[in-house]
Amino acid sequence: MSNADDRPRADxxxxxxxxxxxxxAEVSIYEVGPRDGLQNEATILSVERKVELxxxxxxxxxxxxxxxxxVNPRWIPALADHMEVAARVRRRPxxxxxxxxxNMRGLDSASRAGMEEVAVFMAASQTHNRKNINxxxxxxxxxxxxxxxxxxxxxxRVRGYVSCVYGCPYEGAVPxxxxxxxxxxxxxxxxxxxxxxxTIGVGTPRQVEHVFRSLLEAGLxxxxxxxxxxxxxxxxxxxxxxxxxFGARTIDSAxxxxxxxxxxxxxxxxxxxxxxxxxxSGMGVGTGVDIDxxxxxxxxxxxxxxRELPSKxxxxxxxxxxxxxxxx
Ligand code: HMG
Ligand code: MG
Numbered sequence: 108m109s110n111a112d113d114r115p116r117a118d119x120x121x122x123x124x125x126x127x128x129x130x131x132a133e134v135s136i137y138e139v140g141p142r143d144g145l146q147n148e149a150t151i152l153s154v155e156r157k158v159e160l161x162x163x164x165x166x167x168x169x170x171x172x173x174x175x176x177x178v179n180p181r182w183i184p185a186l187a188d189h190m191e192v193a194a195r196v197r198r199r200p201x202x203x204x205x206x207x208x209x210n211m212r213g214l215d216s217a218s219r220a221g222m223e224e225v226a227v228f229m230a231a232s233q234t235h236n237r238k239n240i241n242x243x244x245x246x247x248x249x250x251x252x253x254x255x256x257x258x259x260x261x262x263x264r265v266r267g268y269v270s271c272v273y274g275c276p277y278e279g280a281v282p283x284x285x286x287x288x289x290x291x292x293x294x295x296x297x298x299x300x301x302x303x304x305x306t307i308g309v310g311t312p313r314q315v316e317h318v319f320r321s322l323l324e325a326g327l328x329x330x331x332x333x334x335x336x337x338x339x340x341x342x343x344x345x346x347x348x349x350x351x352x353f354g355a356r357t358i359d360s361a362x363x364x365x366x367x368x369x370x371x372x373x374x375x376x377x378x379x380x381x382x383x384x385x386x387x388s389g390m391g392v393g394t395g396v397d398i399d400x401x402x403x404x405x406x407x408x409x410x411x412x413x414r415e416l417p418s419k420x421x422x423x424x425x426x427x428x429x430x431x432x433x434x435x
Contacts, residue, residue: 145186154192222263267294405418
């Protein structure tokens, strides 16, 4: 049997160049914990605790944060206090505070609560749109055409979400053409950015490459795209790494790994903000967020919600503190 080193040179696996050369010095974290995180929790936090959470995250360095949803409280009871939360959070200059709106009624409420940014949301799949916002894809696009125009006329910035990009809990595989149709439609209506949601956490790195390549070939640009991964099957950080290599510069995440869409069976936590910040810092990518403050918030939140949170960094931190006898 021949030794690998005896093989002719051309047969040897080449040593790759730097896999990280294309990574940026800095990325933008878009925190969705207070909204995507809390919308599906069994324990409903008080307004005071929600305000404490949002202000604490901003103190930790978060510059973009989704505070709540102006949706029908019968559909999302955990965020029924949207008016009070939005009105009570102290705004810090330089921080973008946003909230979901599904229609004109939601936009009016968001305006009254002083929101300067809102986000519209829909899926790339028909069935998820029916289950989540009670509309077909075409009806949702028609509704958002009016909502986006009106929000912009009122001087608000509008973000767009496309969910179920990597798979739908009802329909299974989602053709990338449907993602292009919905994302392209919302961008043409005037959203400044599309967040591509892996709502049920089924995506894998190769699929991420396929989605981004297809969107860029269709004429979208990386500046218009953010990533929103759920860590249901443990692939979120790998998917983020591929997206960054492709040029993504905005990453959605939720403190503690909270979250899940109540109208997406099987959906579990968003990728945890502290896990993302830890990984990025190890790769030399800055976020401007203080991980010690984040993990302290996450630990407190776990107590408030009376459950263990999915964040891996939090688990490791709690284990370390217990071993050395230090408080969290
Ligand atoms: P509908 O029942 O079809 O609404 O719901 P409607 O227009 O027929 O009105 C029915 C009732 O709802 C009326 O009240 C309206 O006033 C009221 P009634 O006369 O019966 O007393 N209503 C509202 N109330 C408060 N705020 C509003 C509002 N609109 C109507 N804005 C609707 C349609 C879209 C409102 C409903 O389906 C809804 O609220 N859906 C939201 C569901 C939701 O928030 N899901 C979670 C979002 S997470 C997600 O989508 C994924 C994402 O996180 C990305 C990812 O993770 O991948 C973004
Ligand atoms: Mg989510």
